[in-house]
Amino acid sequence: MKALYKSGAHPGFELVDRPEPVPGLGEVKVRVMTTGICGTDLHIESWDSWAQGIIETPLIPGHEFYGEVVGLGDGVHDVRVGDRVSGEGHIVCGICRNCRAGRRQMCIRTVSVGVQRDGAFAEYVVIPETNVWVHHAGITPELGAIFDPFGNAVHTTLSFPLVGEDVLITGAGPIGLMAIAVARHAGARNIAITDVSQPRLDLARAVGADLAIDVSRMRIDEAQRQLGMREGFDIGLEMSGHPSALPEMIDNMNHGGRIAMLGLPSQDITIDWGKVVTHMLTLKGIYGREMFETWYAMSAMLQSNANLHAAVSSVVTDQLPAAEWQKGFDIARNGVSGKVVLDWTGFSGH
Structure with missing residues (x-):
């Protein structure tokens, strides 16, 4: 599969071929259609002091995405092949005090998709079923790609x-x-x-x-x-x-x-x-999203308010093919645009 890849401790990414990920126990494989470029991704691409202190390479970055479920690992119960989904990018341990008390967004052992494990700047990404958000009808690939920052x-x-x-x-x-x-x-x-x-x-x-x-x-x-x-x-x-x-x-x-x-x-x-x-x-x-009260709230608000749906969708100002990722990063870094979305459907795997 094609993927943006940071091969070592240096600035920049490379668009290269990487092996497709395989879903393990309780995991879901998603064919990525669109991804949003986040400030975190800009830090990782430029390899600034923050990135150097938290990232271990090699890595496929990216955590804002929309796509279609194409594979299920053993033990997946509710998500189905064909579902259109986004993903909560914070993977939690489930057993620390906060997780057990239902405050999963405060997990002390959080692992972030595209930061501490391979992410969604690729044709395929694998995440736990517990992190999958299945969209209702009416969510476009562009809007689905920005559910994380929304x-x-x-x-x-x-x-x-x-x-x-x-x-x-x-x-x-x-x-x-x-x-x-x-x-x-x-x-x-x-x-x-x-x-x-x-x-x-x-x-x-x-x-x-x-x-x-x-x-x-x-x-x-x-x-x-x-x-x-x-x-x-x-x-x-x-x-x-x-x-x-x-x-x-x-x-x-x-x-x-x-x-x-x-x-x-x-x-x-x-x-x-x-x-x-x-x-x-x-x-x-505030850090991230409440898991998963925020996801329910934003999905319900978009369903109930057409004006909100239009307003949030309008924040996406630039859409580019993933092959033009460098241009997309330059636009996101210039500080004058809204959200930049990359389209991954132009590769042969799609």
């Missing part, structure tokens, strides 16, 4: 009640854009989002933001005045990881405000902890 957006956005609340999102990347649509679906009042990329701010307006703020030109307190807000934001969703984003968010929160943090900081952040205490703010870290 889950990040849903998990983050629904961390706190949103009905009637004023929401500030920092970072208009693909997950921030999807968070706008989720917050609107959940009943938020005002939704503001920040970035410095004009194309992404334009996308944010199209998805449904009440105000898209170019923070190189406008401060968030001025945005509050434009929205007619008399106090601070009730809910903050920090999606960027930029060192200035969280401090400015804290400065613009209402007393008792709640902040969900998904963005991974690129450097140390100085926080006014006195304000966190005296304003009684709540900060909550």
Whole structure:
């Protein structure tokens, strides 16, 4: 099969032939149709310090995918050949305290698809049946390829009640854009989002933001005045990881405000902890998706709300054949696009 392959500890990938994976006990083999390019994949491709500290090569990366089940290992009970699926990329142990208590997203022994085991940038991928998500009708291959990051957006956005609340999102990347649509679906009042990329701010307006703020030109307190807000934001969703984003968010929160943090900081952040205490703010870290409450929530929301379905689908701005993977990575890295999806159906195995 064709696969993107990191053969050693160096930058770049190679599109090469690799043996097809064989499903073991309780595992499912999926013929990959589409894959999304994630920030994690950009780190692995460039072989930065984060990748060097966590990746063991050789490796087939990729964890955002949509495809068709073509093979079943022994002991598979519910998934069927022909099912159209995506996959939860965090494989958990099932026996640590958190797993046994039903908090599998907090497993202390998590192994990630495309990071610690071969992933989906290939014509075929194998994952445990327990990680397979079978799609309902109406999920396109492009939308199915971004269920993983859509889950990040849903998990983050629904961390706190949103009905009637004023929401500030920092970072208009693909997950921030999807968070706008989720917050609107959940009943938020005002939704503001920040970035410095004009194309992404334009996308944010199209998805449904009440105000898209170019923070190189406008401060968030001025945005509050434009929205007619008399106090601070009730809910903050920090999606960027930029060192200035969280401090400015804290400065613009209402007393008792709640902040969900998904963005991974690129450097140390100085926080006014006195304000966190005296304003009684709540900060909550978010990693991945709740397993599997988030998956049920996002599937149900897409089925029940055509506008949400259209908004999330619109976040995919670029689709390329997998053979043009380098171009796709360049687009994903430029910071002005939405989600980039690679199509794997052009190879002979399909």
